Amino acid sequence: MSRVSRRIEALLWTAQRASAAVLAVCVAIHLAVIVYAVHGGLSAAEILARTRGSVGWLLFYGVFVLAVAVHAPLGLRTILREMTPWRDRSLDVATAAFALFLVAFGWRAIGGLFA
Amino acid sequence: MSDATLTVRIWRGTERGRFETYTVPRRESQTVLDVVTWIQRRIDPTLSYRYACRVGMCGSCAMSVNGVPRWTCRTHVAKVADGDGVTIAPLRNLPVIKDLAVDMTVFFDKWARAQGRFVSAPGAATDFAVVPPDSRERQAADAAIECIGCGVCYAACDVVSWNPDYLGPAALNRAWTLVNDVRDGARDERLAAVAGDAGCHACHTQQSCREFCPKHLDPTGSIAGLKRATALAALKGKI
Numbered sequence: 001m002s003r004v005s006r007r008i009e010a011l012l013w014t015a016q017r018a019s020a021a022v023l024a025v026c027v028a029i030h031l032a033v034i035v036y037a038v039h040g041g042l043s044a045a046e047i048l049a050r051t052r053g054s055v056g057w058l059l060f061y062g063v064f065v066l067a068v069a070v071h072a073p074l075g076l077r078t079i080l081r082e083m084t085p086w087r088d089r090s091l092d093v094a095t096a097a098f099a100l101f102l103v104a105f106g107w108r109a110i111g112g113l114f115a
Numbered sequence: 116m117s118d119a120t121l122t123v124r125i126w127r128g129t130e131r132g133r134f135e136t137y138t139v140p141r142r143e144s145q146t147v148l149d150v151v152t153w154i155q156r157r158i159d160p161t162l163s164y165r166y167a168c169r170v171g172m173c174g175s176c177a178m179s180v181n182g183v184p185r186w187t188c189r190t191h192v193a194k195v196a197d198g199d200g201v202t203i204a205p206l207r208n209l210p211v212i213k214d215l216a217v218d219m220t221v222f223f224d225k226w227a228r229a230q231g232r233f234v235s236a237p238g239a240a241t242d243f244a245v246v247p248p249d250s251r252e253r254q255a256a257d258a259a260i261e262c263i264g265c266g267v268c269y270a271a272c273d274v275v276s277w278n279p280d281y282l283g284p285a286a287l288n289r290a291w292t293l294v295n296d297v298r299d300g301a302r303d304e305r306l307a308a309v310a311g312d313a314g315c316h317a318c319h320t321q322q323s324c325r326e327f328c329p330k331h332l333d334p335t336g337s338i339a340g341l342k343r344a345t346a347l348a349a350l351k352g353k354i
Contacts, residue, residue: 001313005311007310010354
């Protein structure tokens with residue numbers, strides 16, 4: 001492993017830890033919102049009425065999706081490198097593609113709540 | 116069950132072999148190393164094992180005792196015997212040379228790969244380095260310095276067992292000790308050497324090393340320290 005790739009590995013590890021810290025907050029809020037919505041018996045229309053045009057919810061779920069898109073692919077990459085022989089560059093490409101997939105579809109879903 | 120004798124199963128052979136059973140008289144304050152030595156001297160002189168100091172300093176006599184890696188010279192039979200039985204095997208994760216003696220070459224090569232040797236900072240040889248014993252720097256370096264290189268942590272580590280390239284707890288613990296040594300001049304090179312998926316970032320924090328270390332050191336904590344230090348060094352572009 002070259003020194004450059006060691007540095008990249010250290011940075012990827014940092015990114016995963018930092019995204020985990022963000023997720024810890026986001027997941028807690030997300031669960032609280034779910035419990036609130038279910039207990040309050042909110043309909044889909046009532047939920048959309050709260051989220052449409054709300055910059056706060058847009059930013060919150062935008063950050064949430066970003067943290068997921070950083071954290072989940074890196075975790076899967078680590079598991080695959082440990083448990084399978086797949087360790088070459090194609091795994092890094094697949095990891096990046098999965099991250100882009102999560103961002104694209106996550107933000108698309110948020111767009112549906114906001115617009 | 117008899118209090119007077121001990122039924123001892125010992126691994127005989129190399130990677131391929133079998134357990135053989137011996138009957139050994141029980142003694143007061145008897146250690147596992149006493150048992151192995153008794154068998155070698157009284158029953159079978161071809162039994163191979165390794166020891167030197169017998170007082171927990173040299174780190175030579177580690178073996179697997181009833182499935183747990185231990186320093187055998189400081190392990191009392193009374194504390195680990197399963198009834199009147201003890202099963203003794205070579206350390207896990209290392210090639211077996213013969214019987215209870217394992218080849219430690221890979222283990223110590225990894226200390227070298229982790230830059231486990233002190234590198235004098237430029238100009239350090241011109242004067243004494245004064246590091247007060249109660250200073251934060253000295254205490255950080257002291258925390259993990261008492262490693263005797265017995266290999267118990269290496270045998271206990273599951274990450275070593277599935278990733279043979281992983282440097283392992285002892286080598287990383289040594290690297291962390293030197294990272295904290297204010298006299299050392301190779302901090303960034305050492306952090307670069309221990310970064311990556313064969314280094315500190317492979318650790319899953321399962322803490323077997325910490326659980327079984329006979330010196331009660333905390334290699335898991337050392338590795339966590341290396342993770343933080345390599346992250347900061349990477350962010351600053353130093354590695």
